[in-house]
Amino acid sequence: DAGVTQSPTHLIKTRGQQxxxxxxxxSGHDTVSWYQQALGQGPQFIFQYYExxxxxxxxxxxxxxxxxxxxxxxxxxxxxxxxxxxxxYLCASGGxxxxxxxxxxxxxxxx
Amino acid sequence: AQRVTQPEKLLSVFKGAPVELKCNYSYxxxxxxxxxxxYSRQRLQLLLRHISRESIKGFTADxxxxxxxxxxxxxxxxxxxxxMYYCALSPLNxxxxxxxxxxxxxxxx
Numbered sequence: 001d002a003g004v005t006q007s008p009t010h011l012i013k014t015r016g017q018q019x020x021x022x023x024x025x026x027s028g029h030d031t032v033s034w035y036q037q038a039l040g041q042g043p044q045f046i047f048q049y050y051e052x053x054x055x056x057x058x059x060x061x062x063x064x065x066x067x068x069x070x071x072x073x074x075x076x077x078x079x080x081x082x083x084x085x086x087x088x089y090l091c092a093s094g095g096x097x098x099x100x101x102x103x104x105x106x107x108x109x110x111x
Numbered sequence: 112a113q114r115v116t117q118p119e120k121l122l123s124v125f126k127g128a129p130v131e132l133k134c135n136y137s138y139x140x141x142x143x144x145x146x147x148x149x150y151s152r153q154r155l156q157l158l159l160r161h162i163s164r165e166s167i168k169g170f171t172a173d174x175x176x177x178x179x180x181x182x183x184x185x186x187x188x189x190x191x192x193x194x195m196y197y198c199a200l201s202p203l204n205x206x207x208x209x210x211x212x213x214x215x216x217x218x219x220x
Contacts, residue, residue, distance in 0.1 A: 004154075031206050042115075042197050042210030043155070056207055090155065094206035098143060102155040 004103035006091050012109045013081050021076040021106045025093030031055075032074040033100065034066060035090040043090055049074050078108075086110045113138045115198050117211035124188050125219050132183040132214045134172075134198030142200040144174055144181040145208070149195040158183075158196070168192070188218045 005024045013019050025032050031050045035043035045058035049068035068074045072093075078085055086109050092100035114137045124130050136144065146158040159167045161174040161181060172183045181198060198211040 033207060035208075035210075040120075040212070042117075042199075042212045043208070045207055045209065048207055056205065092208075098201055098203065098206055099157060099160070100206060100208055101157075104154050 004091055004093050004101050006089075006103035006106050008106060009104065010107045010109075012111060014111055015081055015083060017081050018077065018079045019081060019108060021078075021089050021091075021108070022073065023076070023091030023093075023103060024073045025091075026101045029093035029095045029101070030072050031094045032068060032072065033092045033094070034074070034076045035092065036060070037088040037090055037105070039087070046076070081110045083110050113142070113200060113209045115200055115209050115211035117196075117198055117214050119214045120212070121215045121217065123217040123219060126190055127187050130185050130188045130192070130216065130218075132196050132198075132216065134181045134183065134211060136179050136181065136198070136200050138179075138200055138202075138209075140202065142202055144172070145199045145201065146170070146172055146181075146183050147197045147199055147210070149197070151194070155197070188216075190218045190220055192216060193218045 007022045033048040034046040037043045046060050047057040048055050052068045063079045065077045088105045090105045091103045094100050116135045144161040148158040149155045170185045195213050197213045199208045201208045
Protein backbone atom coordinates (compact mmCIF):
# COMPACT_ATOMS: atom_id res chain seq x y z
CA ASP A 1 0.00 0.00 0.00
CA ALA A 2 1.58 3.25 -1.16
CA GLY A 3 -0.44 5.25 1.32
CA VAL A 4 -1.78 8.64 0.29
CA THR A 5 -0.21 9.90 -2.91
CA GLN A 6 -0.36 13.41 -4.30
CA SER A 7 0.65 14.92 -7.61
CA PRO A 8 2.44 16.97 -8.65
CA THR A 9 5.00 17.52 -5.89
CA HIS A 10 5.82 21.07 -6.97
CA LEU A 11 4.03 23.59 -9.14
CA ILE A 12 4.64 27.17 -10.20
CA LYS A 13 1.71 29.21 -11.52
CA THR A 14 1.10 32.83 -12.45
CA ARG A 15 -1.45 35.05 -10.73
CA GLY A 16 -4.89 34.65 -12.26
CA GLN A 17 -4.26 31.16 -13.54
CA GLN A 18 -6.06 28.01 -12.46
CA UNK A 19 -4.52 24.91 -10.90
CA UNK A 20 -5.59 21.31 -10.28
CA UNK A 21 -4.00 19.13 -7.64
CA UNK A 22 -4.60 15.40 -7.36
CA UNK A 23 -4.80 12.90 -4.52
CA UNK A 24 -5.18 9.13 -4.26
CA UNK A 25 -6.27 7.97 -0.82
CA UNK A 26 -4.90 5.10 1.21
CA SER A 27 -6.38 1.76 0.23
CA GLY A 28 -9.68 1.16 2.02
CA HIS A 29 -10.31 4.84 2.79
CA ASP A 30 -13.36 6.58 1.40
CA THR A 31 -12.98 10.08 2.82
CA VAL A 32 -10.59 12.66 1.42
CA SER A 33 -9.83 16.01 3.04
CA TRP A 34 -7.72 18.87 1.74
CA TYR A 35 -5.62 21.24 3.83
CA GLN A 36 -3.63 24.36 3.10
CA GLN A 37 -0.42 24.86 5.05
CA ALA A 38 1.14 28.29 4.77
CA LEU A 39 4.76 28.75 5.78
CA GLY A 40 5.18 28.59 9.54
CA GLN A 41 1.57 27.60 10.15
CA GLY A 42 -0.32 24.42 10.84
CA PRO A 43 -2.55 22.84 8.20
CA GLN A 44 -5.91 24.58 7.67
CA PHE A 45 -8.95 22.56 6.64
CA ILE A 46 -10.28 23.44 3.17
CA PHE A 47 -12.96 20.81 2.57
CA GLN A 48 -13.78 17.14 2.75
CA TYR A 49 -15.25 14.73 0.23
CA TYR A 50 -17.22 11.59 0.95
CA GLU A 51 -19.26 9.53 -1.50
CA UNK A 52 -18.32 11.97 -4.26
CA UNK A 53 -19.87 14.93 -2.48
CA UNK A 54 -18.46 17.83 -0.49
CA UNK A 55 -19.43 16.98 3.07
CA UNK A 56 -17.74 19.72 5.06
CA UNK A 57 -16.06 22.99 4.18
CA UNK A 58 -13.69 25.30 6.00
CA UNK A 59 -13.39 29.04 5.69
CA UNK A 60 -12.13 29.22 2.11
CA UNK A 61 -13.60 31.17 -0.82
CA UNK A 62 -15.47 29.59 -3.69
CA UNK A 63 -12.33 29.84 -5.81
CA UNK A 64 -11.41 26.60 -4.06
CA UNK A 65 -13.42 23.68 -5.37
CA UNK A 66 -13.00 19.97 -5.55
CA UNK A 67 -14.17 16.69 -6.83
CA UNK A 68 -14.15 13.06 -5.75
CA UNK A 69 -14.25 10.21 -8.22
CA UNK A 70 -15.88 6.78 -7.83
CA UNK A 71 -12.49 5.26 -6.97
CA UNK A 72 -12.29 7.77 -4.06
CA UNK A 73 -9.44 9.77 -5.59
CA UNK A 74 -9.88 13.52 -5.45
CA UNK A 75 -8.93 16.78 -7.09
CA UNK A 76 -8.53 20.25 -5.64
CA UNK A 77 -9.06 23.14 -8.04
CA UNK A 78 -8.14 26.72 -7.36
CA UNK A 79 -9.24 29.45 -9.76
CA UNK A 80 -7.97 33.00 -10.20
CA UNK A 81 -4.81 32.30 -8.24
CA UNK A 82 -3.53 34.94 -5.82
CA UNK A 83 -0.03 35.33 -4.44
CA UNK A 84 -1.48 34.40 -1.05
CA UNK A 85 -2.48 30.98 -2.36
CA UNK A 86 1.19 29.97 -2.31
CA UNK A 87 1.38 27.15 0.22
CA UNK A 88 1.78 23.44 0.75
CA TYR A 89 -1.47 21.65 -0.05
CA LEU A 90 -2.01 18.45 1.87
CA CYS A 91 -4.42 15.68 1.17
CA ALA A 92 -5.53 13.38 3.96
CA SER A 93 -7.59 10.24 3.73
CA GLY A 94 -9.54 8.61 6.50
CA GLY A 95 -11.74 5.69 7.30
CA UNK A 96 -14.14 5.03 10.15
CA UNK A 97 -11.58 5.44 12.93
CA UNK A 98 -11.40 9.27 12.77
CA UNK A 99 -7.74 9.20 11.89
CA UNK A 100 -6.11 11.13 9.06
CA UNK A 101 -3.31 9.77 6.89
CA UNK A 102 -1.50 12.51 5.04
CA UNK A 103 0.19 12.68 1.68
CA UNK A 104 3.55 14.35 1.07
CA UNK A 105 1.82 17.44 -0.23
CA UNK A 106 2.00 19.65 -3.30
CA UNK A 107 4.05 22.82 -3.00
CA UNK A 108 2.27 25.54 -4.98
CA UNK A 109 4.10 28.77 -5.75
CA UNK A 110 2.15 31.64 -7.31
CA UNK A 111 4.26 34.32 -8.99
CA ALA B 112 -15.20 28.66 17.69
CA GLN B 113 -12.53 26.00 17.74
CA ARG B 114 -8.94 26.95 18.36
CA VAL B 115 -5.71 25.09 19.07
CA THR B 116 -2.84 27.05 20.57
CA GLN B 117 0.78 25.93 20.76
CA PRO B 118 2.57 28.78 22.51
CA GLU B 119 6.13 27.71 21.71
CA LYS B 120 7.39 27.90 18.14
CA LEU B 121 10.74 26.38 19.10
CA LEU B 122 11.81 24.22 22.02
CA SER B 123 15.44 23.25 22.45
CA VAL B 124 16.53 20.67 25.01
CA PHE B 125 19.57 18.50 25.57
CA LYS B 126 19.50 14.76 25.02
CA GLY B 127 18.23 12.99 28.13
CA ALA B 128 16.35 16.02 29.43
CA PRO B 129 12.59 15.97 29.97
CA VAL B 130 10.46 17.66 27.37
CA GLU B 131 6.95 19.10 27.46
CA LEU B 132 5.23 20.57 24.41
CA LYS B 133 2.23 22.65 25.37
CA CYS B 134 -1.16 22.59 23.71
CA ASN B 135 -4.33 24.38 24.74
CA TYR B 136 -7.61 24.20 22.92
CA SER B 137 -11.06 25.72 22.85
CA TYR B 138 -14.07 23.91 21.46
CA UNK B 139 -17.75 23.87 22.34
CA UNK B 140 -18.19 20.15 22.78
CA UNK B 141 -16.08 17.08 23.44
CA UNK B 142 -13.49 16.77 20.71
CA UNK B 143 -10.87 14.15 20.22
CA UNK B 144 -7.30 15.39 20.70
CA UNK B 145 -4.25 14.30 18.72
CA UNK B 146 -0.55 14.90 18.36
CA UNK B 147 0.90 14.70 14.87
CA UNK B 148 4.63 14.73 14.11
CA UNK B 149 6.59 15.62 11.02
CA TYR B 150 10.20 14.44 10.83
CA SER B 151 12.55 16.09 8.36
CA ARG B 152 11.50 15.36 4.75
CA GLN B 153 8.71 13.06 5.86
CA ARG B 154 4.97 13.38 5.79
CA LEU B 155 2.81 14.40 8.69
CA GLN B 156 1.97 11.31 10.74
CA LEU B 157 -0.04 10.49 13.81
CA LEU B 158 1.95 10.24 17.03
CA LEU B 159 -0.84 9.62 19.52
CA ARG B 160 -4.49 10.29 20.28
CA HIS B 161 -6.05 10.80 23.68
CA ILE B 162 -8.67 8.07 23.46
CA SER B 163 -6.08 5.33 22.95
CA ARG B 164 -4.13 6.40 26.07
CA GLU B 165 -1.02 4.78 24.57
CA SER B 166 2.60 5.75 25.00
CA ILE B 167 4.26 6.05 21.60
CA LYS B 168 8.06 6.37 21.32
CA GLY B 169 8.05 7.23 25.02
CA PHE B 170 5.66 10.17 24.55
CA THR B 171 2.47 10.55 26.57
CA ALA B 172 -0.24 13.17 26.63
CA ASP B 173 -3.02 13.62 29.14
CA UNK B 174 -6.23 15.40 28.29
CA UNK B 175 -7.12 17.94 30.98
CA UNK B 176 -10.67 19.02 30.25
CA UNK B 177 -10.70 21.52 33.11
CA UNK B 178 -7.69 23.40 31.75
CA UNK B 179 -8.52 22.45 28.13
CA UNK B 180 -4.96 21.30 27.65
CA UNK B 181 -3.29 18.31 25.99
CA UNK B 182 0.40 18.70 26.67
CA UNK B 183 2.87 16.22 25.17
CA UNK B 184 5.56 14.88 27.47
CA UNK B 185 8.61 12.66 27.36
CA UNK B 186 10.86 12.05 30.37
CA UNK B 187 14.14 11.61 28.42
CA UNK B 188 14.43 13.27 25.02
CA UNK B 189 16.41 11.59 22.24
CA UNK B 190 18.07 13.22 19.23
CA UNK B 191 15.71 11.35 16.90
CA UNK B 192 12.79 13.16 18.54
CA UNK B 193 13.82 16.36 16.75
CA UNK B 194 10.85 17.24 14.53
CA MET B 195 7.82 19.50 14.13
CA TYR B 196 4.97 18.61 16.44
CA TYR B 197 1.39 19.63 15.81
CA CYS B 198 -1.47 19.42 18.26
CA ALA B 199 -4.88 18.91 16.64
CA LEU B 200 -8.49 18.47 17.61
CA SER B 201 -11.25 16.75 15.73
CA PRO B 202 -14.98 16.67 16.32
CA LEU B 203 -15.80 13.04 17.01
CA ASN B 204 -16.08 10.88 13.90
CA UNK B 205 -15.82 13.75 11.44
CA UNK B 206 -12.30 13.09 10.16
CA UNK B 207 -11.76 16.85 10.13
CA UNK B 208 -8.87 18.36 12.03
CA UNK B 209 -8.01 21.76 13.46
CA UNK B 210 -4.28 22.16 13.92
CA UNK B 211 -2.13 24.39 16.04
CA UNK B 212 0.75 26.28 14.46
CA UNK B 213 3.27 23.68 15.58
CA UNK B 214 6.31 23.49 17.83
CA UNK B 215 9.73 22.66 16.49
CA UNK B 216 11.56 20.41 18.93
CA UNK B 217 15.33 20.46 18.70
CA UNK B 218 17.15 17.87 20.80
CA UNK B 219 20.82 18.74 21.14
CA UNK B 220 23.52 16.09 21.70
